[in-house]
Amino acid sequence: MSDAPQAPTPAAPIPAAAPAAKPAPAPKAPLPEPKLNAASGRLLTDRFATWPQPIFDSKWSRQGYRNGALMLAGILLGGGLLGALIGELAPWGDALYALVASRAAAAGFAPPAADLAWTLIKVLIVLHVILLNGLWAIWWERKISAHIQSRVGPTYAGGFHGWLQTAIDGIKLLLKEDVTPAAADAPVHALAPAIVVIPCVIAFAPVLFGRELAAASLDVGTLYIFAFAGISVIGVVMAGWASGNKYSLLGGLRAAAQIVSYELPRGFSVVPVLMFAGSLDLAVIARAQEGYWWGVVPRWFAFYPVVGQIAFLIFLIASIAETNRVPFDIPEAESELVSGFHTEYSGMKWSIFFLTEYGYVLLGSFLLATFFLGGGASPLPWTPFTLVPSWLWMLGKAMLMMFVFLWVRWTLPRMRVDQLMDFTWKFLLPWSFANIAIAGLYLAFRLR
Amino acid sequence: MxxxxxxxxxxxxxxxxxxxxxxxxxxxxxxxxxxxxxxxxxxxxxxIGYLHRGTEKLAEVRGYHHCVVLTDRWDYVSAMPNNLVFCLAAEKLMGVKAPARADALRVMTCELNRCASHLLFFGTYGIDVGAFTPFLYAFREREMILDLFEMLCGARLTYNYIRLGGVGMDVSADWLTRAKEFLEYFKPRLDEYDTLLTYNPIFMARTRGVGLVSAAEAVNWGLSGPNLRGSGVNYDVRKHDPYSGYESYDFEVPLGQEGSCWDRYVCRVREMRQSIRIIEQALARLPEGPILAPGVAKVPKPAAGEVYAHVEGSRGDLGIYLVSDGGISPYRMHVRAPSFVNLAMLEEKLAGMKVADVIAVLGSIDIVLGEVDR
Amino acid sequence: MIGYFSRIFRDAKALVQGHGITLGYLFKPAVTVHYPDEKLLPFEKFRGALLFDAATCISCNLCVKACPSNCIQLENATNEAGKKVAKVAWYSIDFGKCNFCRLCEEACPTKPKSVWHSLDYEVVFTKRDEMVRCWKASFPFIGRYFDRQAGDFKDPEGQVSIHDVAPRRN
Structure with a gap:
């Protein structure tokens, strides 16, 4: 900025020898017209055009709605066409497995070797789902929260609506110094993020990404997911303890109490679904929801009168609580505990906590879609919709649920610790038991 | 420490x-x-004491006009009442009375500033209990008030607008229409705030019945402003010791019931509505005339004496005790800062609460550390 | 029992209404300004960085007396006979102390004002020296600062001028 534009030098310098004590007369010439400096960026000269009301009323906003609607329609149409071209992904997986097996056989390996290679491929794919979800979900959360709050969020990185922002943040986090506080228990401090993230990855094994599309087909899929998702809390408690920070300690303890409590209603709210489907296998649960009542209303569990809605809401609320998000984010509680259990984490260790949070959001979204929204089934029984492959429907439903997660987060205030406990033990848990009883009545009277 | x-x-x-x-x-x-x-x-x-700047002492070596600039820095989120209270005290010393138009402008700007201050409270209180979105909504509206102030006096936070004997700058017709435009925009937003935060069940659970201050306690602690009125004590300087013509405006003093955090919060949100009423009346009746009283010297030397003036600032009963020895600067200036007095009850109130309630109670007292430490 | 259910209904309704408001704003355009690309032009009364014109100043010291934070200093120019004239030899404002209160501008008796607030709100100081802005006869309105290391006056670097030709008040 060394060539910062400057006002012109005054024309008349002080005469070194002023002839007399009489002051120089003030210049009679009119003042020079003020001229805006072109180099100082785009200046918004009409301040009142930046007031909210004219913006809300403006033509631009109406045009913006139209553009947004067109864009959404374009995305849906393009996604549908692309999905129809690709088709179901499960056969592709079978073909890939056949290829791997034939190669292994040709190279003279024993059949278990091919299975091992195939498992590794699936693990890698699922791992990438979680990583890419981190990039996507954080960007989406930023944009959604920004637009809810009359802001725009990231706009620069990558060009289109700042889509590259999270990736660049990720690079920054990778390059950041990894600080272990002097008071920390160093090995435990380093181990905690791993303990948090590994169960998250493992829990994704039986998650259904479409009809029959899962990394592992497990009879006890539901139980398996809940079992592993519950382990992460150990890592959170370890992080809280090992940081050597009192705020972290409080956060870790809160997390332990909260997550253990919300496991119960979360598990019990699914019991009616399991009763209706008659299996713990996610694929069976999804298949049980195919078909339509009166040819129109999909037979999703969310549409079962009373019992479905109660189960859905309890599962949604408990899932939000499991992921430590507002209104249940007391372990992080920024305004109370600074950042709770990850106050003392930096760089990649910190981002692993973040990644795990969004991993669990994705897990919750997919589970909601599988248990209550019919999995990969089309919501409408007519041709163009039924042609769209099941993985696309599944993804769409999961993203809708993820939007609900974000929407709730940016609307509600935070609960207090005791209210949180009251809410789960005195409200959610009794209602989930009552819901099981209602589901039993349904089954007893064969109303399914 | x-x-x-x-x-x-x-x-x-x-x-x-x-x-x-x-x-x-x-x-x-x-x-x-x-x-x-x-x-x-x-x-x-x-x-406390991390933000102490010694403005009371500084005033002893500054002229009266200069002290107005110092007052801006106490409660920096609502500087207009600060300006006003010092000017009222100094005018009492000098025996000057501000003209009618200046009084109306003072009322208008102070009430606008009260809205801005309460909006900041509303937003930050939302953050304190975990709701982030109301904060940005509140700032969106507050920004318009600050724009109005910038248009009026050139500054957005430290106004130096109210001067000895009147106000510094006159309003333009454009400013008046913009102020009306703002009020029209602002009124429905208050209903939205009520839906979004005030009657949100989680918010009510967090704040109702928390941090109870009974009316007797509130009086004994010397609380003032919305903190006192939240406990149901009807005391408002604007009603009980009117200044700048407040007695001629028609407005109500919102009162709380039980003195919980929620009552204090609701008092502030309701006060914004009353401020809007006052501003509308002031806009409707804005008299013509001079904005500065004659007879205020460039370097005032009021006769020796002592005065006390107080106004209803955004945070409570803001008072100034001013002593003159006949010189060009005050002999002593003491500020009765409402935030400082309100903060005193914290120590006793917090014992037995949960950590999360500390934030709720502290936020509901609505302190500004610039005023506490001065 | 009825109270229990009506309370659930009431709370749920309030929550849903709150979500309705946030959803409504999700579909409204943003009201923010994209700062480095777009900048707001302040109102004409805005109190930005101070500018000074040595040509019109009559060295009357009123601004020095009006300043509440004693940030202005000046020295009279003298003629060859050593007699003071109504011109400044040098004039300086310490922006580290400046309150941006406009009392100096209001006190200035010349027309147009010799010291006045510009609309520049992007003023950055990277060194302590830069905070003390000096003016001499041949200096521009924006002034220069005395760099003690270099031992010479330098142009301020941290100020983005909104105007090429700054507006002046009468």
Whole structure:
């Protein structure tokens, strides 16, 4: 900025020898017209055009709605066409497995070797789902929260609506110094993020990404997911303890109490679904929801009168609580505990906590879609919709649920610790038991 | 740093944490030494003084006109009442009375500033209890008030607008229409705030019945402003010791019932509606005339004497005790800062609460550390 | 029992309404300004960085007396006979102390004002020296600062001028 534009030098310098004590007369010439400096960026000269009301009323906003609607329609149409071209992904997986097996056989390996290679491929794919979800979900959360709050969020990185922002943040986090506080228990401090993230990855094994599309087909899929998702809390408690920070300690303890409590209603709210489907296998649960009542209303569990809605809401609320998000984010509680259990984490260790949070959001979204929204089934029984492959429907439903997660987060205030406990033990848990009883009545009277 | 807040001797199952001075929700640089048993607070010791700038002492070597600039820096989120209270005190000393138009402008700007201040409270209180979105909505509206102030006097925070004997700048016709435009925009937003936060069940659970201050306690602690009225005590300087023609405006004083955090909060939100009413009346009747009283010298030397003037600032009863010895600067200036007095009850109130309630109570008192420490 | 259910209904309704408001704003355009690309032009009364014109100043010291934070200093120019004239030899404002209160501008008796607030709100100081802005006869309105290391006057670097030709008040 060394060539910062400057006002012109005054024309008349002080005469070194002023002839007399009489002051120089003030210049009679009119003042020079003020001229805006072109180099100082785009200046918004009409301040009142930046007031909210004219913006809300403006033509631009109406045009913006139209553009947004067109864009959404374009995305849906393009996604549908692309999905129809690709088709179901499960056969592709079978073909890939056949290829791997034939190669292994040709190279003279024993059949278990091919299975091992195939498992590794699936693990890698699922791992990438979680990583890419981190990039996507954080960007989406930023944009959604920004637009809810009359802001725009990231706009620069990558060009289109700042889509590259999270990736660049990720690079920054990778390059950041990894600080272990002097008071920390160093090995435990380093181990905690791993303990948090590994169960998250493992829990994704039986998650259904479409009809029959899962990394592992497990009879006890539901139980398996809940079992592993519950382990992460150990890592959170370890992080809280090992940081050597009192705020972290409080956060870790809160997390332990909260997550253990919300496991119960979360598990019990699914019991009616399991009763209706008659299996713990996610694929069976999804298949049980195919078909339509009166040819129109999909037979999703969310549409079962009373019992479905109660189960859905309890599962949604408990899932939000499991992921430590507002209104249940007391372990992080920024305004109370600074950042709770990850106050003392930096760089990649910190981002692993973040990644795990969004991993669990994705897990919750997919589970909601599988248990209550019919999995990969089309919501409408007519041709163009039924042609769209099941993985696309599944993804769409999961993203809708993820939007609900974000929407709730940016609307509600935070609960207090005791209210949180009251809410789960005195409200959610009794209602989930009552819901099981209602589901039993349904089954007893064969109303399914 | 006071000795009282230093690390106390602890029992083995107690935990001492420093809440502040760097903490997301201490609203500045307040430090609270909390002794915890689990989540319960056994003892809380507030520690202030991190933002002390000595403006009371500085005033003793500044001229009266200069002191107005100092007042801007106490309660920096609502500087207009600060300006006003000093000018009222100095005018009393000098025996000057502001003209009618200046009085109307003073009322208008102070009430606008009250809206801005309460909006800031509304937003930050939302953040304190975990709702982030109301904060940005409140700032969106506050920005318009600040734009109005910038248009009026050139500054957005430290106005130096109210001067001895009147106000510094006159309003333009454009400003008046913009102010009306703002009020029209603002009124429906208040309903939205009520839906979004005030009657949100989680918010009510967090704040109702928390931090109860009975009317007798509130009076004994010397609370003022919405903190006092939240306990149901009807005391408002604008009603009980009117200044600048407040007696001629028609407005109500919102009162709380039980003195909980929610009552204090609701008092502020309701006060914004009353401020709108006052501004509308002032806009409707804005008299013509001069904005500065004649007879205020460039370097005033009021006769020796002492005065006390107080106004209803955004945070309570803001008073100034001014002593003149006939010189060009005050002999002594003392500020009765409402935030400082309101903060005093914290130590007693916090014991027995949960950590999360500390934030709710502290936020509901609505302190500005610039005013506490001065 | 009825109270229990009506309370659930009431709370749920309030929550849903709150979500309705946030959803409504999700579909409204943003009101923010994209700062480095777009900048707001302040109102004409805005109190930005101070500018000074040595040519019109009559060295009357009123601004020095009006300043509440004693940030202005000046020295009279003298003629060859050593007699003071109504011109400044040098004039300086310490922006580290400046309150941006406009009392100096209001006190200035010349027309147009010799010291006045520009609309520049992007003023950055990277060195302490830069905070003390000096003016001499041949210096521009924006002034220069005395760099003690270099021992010479330098142009301020941290100020983005909104105007090429700054507006002046009468």
């Amino acid at each position: 006071s000795d009282a807040a230093a690390l106390p001797s602890l029992k083995s199952d107690q935990l001492f944490i420093n809440l502040g001075p760097q903490h997301p929700s201490t609203h500045g640089v307040l430090r609270l030494g909390l002794t915890l048993e689990g989540e319960l607070i056994v003892k809380a010791v507030p520690d």
